[in-house]
Amino acid sequence: MLNLQPYADPQYFLLLMLGLLPVMIGLYHGRRFKTYETLISLLFIILMFTGAKWQQGVALIGYILWQLAIVFGYLHYRKQRNQTGVFVLTVLLSILPLVIVKVTPAVVLHPSLLGFLGISYLTFKAVQVIMELRDGTMKDVELMPFLRFMLFMPVISSGPIDRYRRFQKDYEQVPERTQYLGMLERAIWYLFLGFFYKYMLGYLFGTVLLPRIEFSALAARHMYWLGLSPALIGVAFVYSMYLFFDFAGYSLFAVATSLVMGIDTPMNFNRPFQAHNIKDFWNRWHMTLSFWFRDFIFMRVTFFIMKHKLIKNPIRVSQVAYLINFLIMGFWHGVTWYYIVYGLFHACAIIINDIWLRFKKKHRKQLPHNRWTEALAIATTFCVVCFSFLIFSGFLNTLWFK
Amino acid sequence: MDKKATVLSILNDLTGEDFTNNLDEDLFASGLIDSMDTVQLLLQLQSQLGMDVPVSEFDRNQWNTPAKIIKKAEDAD
Known part of the structure; x- marks a missing residue:
């Protein structure tokens, strides 16, 4: 039977654009064909x-079904009461499937049966809704819009x-025609x-160059x-270039769709x-993820620590929050x-x-500031980041322990 | 002290700058405040003006200049 992995081959793009043609015609004429859009999304x-x-x-x-039960259960509860314990429990239940999926391979050495492509990204969305219900910035959620948000096909x-x-x-x-x-x-x-990013540069770095240079490093x-x-080195x-062009390419497809x-x-x-520096880097790299972490982990942790005066010194607070965050x-x-x-x-780097x-x-x-110091800052940041991606790649694991 | 002066004094404490004549300066774009300062700003607004702003209410595009923050403080009640 036909199987289509998102943005994996030319066939996918052709079928996707064909499937979205009626959506485009509708939007061009100022209408959103909601039922068609839902059906074609589900099909893909x-x-x-x-x-x-x-x-x-x-x-x-x-x-x-699990997330629906949790989010709507919490919505029902939140309309009457607002206890911190219940909120924390709700968030824990919401991330439980993801935790199981992430921990299982480390324990039993095979992937969890609960896993599927995209589970992390759906978890970010569900947790975000729970946090906003807790804060009262969202008073209500409806079934269909919630499902549409969770299952928005391009992403x-x-x-x-x-x-x-x-x-x-x-x-x-519905956007205006222009x-x-x-x-x-x-x-x-x-x-x-x-x-250009994913299939030319990503291919060049990831498929052509990376295996060769890894071979040399192992030899x-x-x-x-x-x-x-x-x-x-x-x-x-090479891995950092591959990682960027592959993921940025994918993200461009998702935004385009x-x-x-x-x-x-x-x-x-x-x-x-x-x-120019690591902080600046996190405002530019995988931004929707780092902003999610900033808004829902870093800021909440700092807010909590400072409000309850657990740590007095704001600098120390931010350092603790960075460690937890990263x-x-x-x-x-x-x-x-x-x-x-x-x-x-990355926590140490940003501290x-x-x-x-x-x-x-x-x-x-006293400190000079000119284009040379800026160039030095960019080059230093780039090297630190590439080194962090070498750690991330897992290649050191192969190099040292296999 | 009115709300405008309070907000300006909080911002002055956080950044070391006086925004009295720079009410439309973009605080995030110029790097004058970061997430950490934001949290301190929210806590100060809470303790000095009694404004209860949850973290997730904080949309950077709506809070990025002194003028916008003053407006938020004035609209709070």
């Missing part, structure tokens, strides 16, 4: 889970992670930029202390390798030593970055 989601992947499809259905497998209220506003507002034509123009540009590992050969840079459907899904990358991000990637070290590495920024602020007059 079903085709992701046909054949050997049917178990994942069943897991997805079970997962959605279901790997984001970008949208926000409920933003998504809902776009969905209910505005929609502008969206289509952007969609076409993103689509082709995505092809040289006994000649250098800890296998730290020149080729390993090459692995760090959303735009075709009249939804302005937020962008995921903004020239991350031009970042450790959770590390665990989210998977329960392996290298993801957790990657999280800790050091903050110390430097404070020093700079105090000594603004």
Whole structure:
């Protein structure tokens, strides 16, 4: 039976555009064909889970029912009461399936039956809705809009992670014709930029160069202390390029497809390798994820600590919050030593970055600032980031322990 | 002290800058405040003006200039 993985091959893009043609015609004439859109989205989601992947499809259905019960159960509760304990329990129940899916491979060495492609991204969305219900910024959720938000087809497998209220506003507002034509123009540009990123540059770095340079690094590992050969530096840079072009390419496809459907899904990358420092980097790299972490973990943790005066010094508060934030991000990637070290590495990097920024602020007059110091800042940030991606890649695990 | 002056003094404490004549300065774009300062801003608004702003209410596009924050404070009651 036909199986279609999102944005995986030319056939997918052709069928996708064909399937979305009626949606485009409708939006061009100022109408959103809601039923058609729902059906075609469901069809593409079903085709992701046909054949050997049917178990994942069943897991997805079970997962959605689980989240529905939790979110609507909490909504019902929240309309009458608002206890912190219940809120915490609700969030824990909501992330439970994801925790099981992430922990299972580390314990029993095979993937969990509860897993399916996209589970993390659906969890981010569900938790966000629960947090907003808790804060009262969302008073109500309705069944169909919630399902539409959770299962929005263009982004279901790997984001970008949208926000409920933003998504809902776009969905209910049909863009004006000139505005929609502008969206289509952007969609076409993103689509082709995505092809260039993912299928040319991503292919060049990931499929052509990476295996060769990894081979060299493995061949040289006994000649250098800890296998730290020149080729390993090459692995760090080549892998980082691959990671960016592959993921940024995918994200461009997801944003382009959303735009075709009249939804302005937020962008995921903004020239991350031009970042001046690590903080700047996280405002440019996988933005919808880092903003999610900023808004729902970092800020909530700092708010909680400061409100309850658990730690007096604001600098110390931010350092603790960074550690918690990036450790959770590390665990989210998977329960392996290298993801957790990657999280800790970024926490330390951003803490050091903050110390430097404070020093700079105090000594603004003594420190030179020109295009050379800026170039140095960008180059340093780039190297630190590429090293972090070497940790993230898991290649050190192969190099040292296999 | 009126609300405008209170907000300006909170911002002054956080950033070390006086915004009296720069009410439309973009605080996030210029890097003058970050997430940490934001949390302190919300806590100060709460303790000094009694404004209860939950973290998830904080949309950066609606809070990015001193003028917008003053407006929020004035509209609060």
